[in-house]
Amino acid sequence: MYKQTGKYGPIVKWVGGKRQLLPSLLAHVPKRIATYVEPFAGGAALFFELCNRQERNEGTFERAILCDQNDDLLACYRAVQRDPSSLIDALAIYHYDSDLFYEVRAQKTQGWSDVARGARFIFLNRTCFNGLWRVNSKGEFNVPFGRYKNPRIVDEKRLRAASEALARVELRTGDFDDAVKGLTKNDFVYLDPPYVPVSTTSNFTAYAKEGFGPKDQRRLLALMHRLSKGCVPFMLSNADTEETRGLYREFTIRGASASRLVNADGTKRGLVRELIVLPRAPRKKTAATQQAFDWEHE
Numbered sequence: 001m002y003k004q005t006g007k008y009g010p011i012v013k014w015v016g017g018k019r020q021l022l023p024s025l026l027a028h029v030p031k032r033i034a035t036y037v038e039p040f041a042g043g044a045a046l047f048f049e050l051c052n053r054q055e056r057n058e059g060t061f062e063r064a065i066l067c068d069q070n071d072d073l074l075a076c077y078r079a080v081q082r083d084p085s086s087l088i089d090a091l092a093i094y095h096y097d098s099d100l101f102y103e104v105r106a107q108k109t110q111g112w113s114d115v116a117r118g119a120r121f122i123f124l125n126r127t128c129f130n131g132l133w134r135v136n137s138k139g140e141f142n143v144p145f146g147r148y149k150n151p152r153i154v155d156e157k158r159l160r161a162a163s164e165a166l167a168r169v170e171l172r173t174g175d176f177d178d179a180v181k182g183l184t185k186n187d188f189v190y191l192d193p194p195y196v197p198v199s200t201t202s203n204f205t206a207y208a209k210e211g212f213g214p215k216d217q218r219r220l221l222a223l224m225h226r227l228s229k230g231c232v233p234f235m236l237s238n239a240d241t242e243e244t245r246g247l248y249r250e251f252t253i254r255g256a257s258a259s260r261l262v263n264a265d266g267t268k269r270g271l272v273r274e275l276i277v278l279p280r281a282p283r284k285k286t287a288a289t290q291q292a293f294d295w296e297h298e
């Protein structure tokens with residue numbers, strides 16, 4: 001089990017969260033980054049770990065962009081970033097109770113402040129089954145109540161630390177493609193999309209009502225080619241399958257093990273191999289491409 005190495009860590013439980021993979025991922029992240037970008041932020045485990053690394057003076061990034069399609073998640077991050085005290089106060093109305101859970105789950109949040117949405121989001125995330133955030137075709141959260149001994153709904157220390165970490169972050173709700181405009185070789189992009197299904201029983205892509213299908217995987221592939229061409233360093237993680245090895249064959253592929261909690265059926269969870277995909281090595285080394293790829297071999 002990987003333990004976070006400092007005061008910064010994810011504030012939500014997230015399917016596909018990258019805690020277990022952090023040591024393998026960190027090995028490929030350059031020490032000096034101008035803009036660090038996570039277009040599929042989710043729980044942003046790597047971002048928070050980079051903040052810990054920075055605290056220890058083991059690497060720096062000047063600013064960051066965290067983007068995700070899930071605006072409930074982003075509303076929560078905005079509240080943590082701008083007004084952690086009000087968010088902590090707003091969380092005081094919640095407690096672990098199944099009637100309250102279903103009442104809150106049914107609420108419509110149009111017109112709510114980020115603080116109210118953020119508190120509702122944290123409550124549902126902490127008390128729902130497996131910390132899943134899954135929505136139906138109308139975009140409504142539909143995960144059942146989860147059975148826990150004594151779930152912690154408010155973790156004030158963690159929320160205040162996250163607020164500090166998010167201070168120099170640009171938060172964006174939207175598609176991954178819009179988060180990576182105008183980047184250069186001094187920046188770094190970590191792509192952690194919903195997984196290509198490992199099997200028919202361990203498919204989870206319903207983070208948003210649009211899902212993430214083969215067309216999105218192809219758009220992502222096109223983006224990786226654009227980043228490569230522009231010498232923008234990046235790293236992608238995905239399940240290690242025949243399909244993903246084929247999909248990313250033109251890039252540098254490294255394998256890593258991680259335990260993943262994707263399968264709703266607890267008995268089928270196990271150690272799933274993951275792929276780490278890096279830019280392809282340049283054919284002809286020019287000064288610019290050499291610089292962009294040096295980090296990979298540090």
Ligand SMILES: C[S@@+](CC[C@H](N)C(=O)[O-])C[C@H]1O[C@@H](n2cnc3c(N)ncnc32)[C@H](O)[C@@H]1O
Nearest residue numbers: 014016017018040042043044045069175176207
């Ligand atoms: C595997 S999870 C990321 C996990 C994250 N790295 C962590 O540590 O928790 C994938 C994320 O992509 C988001 N997502 C799905 N489709 C998207 C899209 N088209 N654009 C941006 N984000 C998207 C989901 O909401 C989900 O949070």
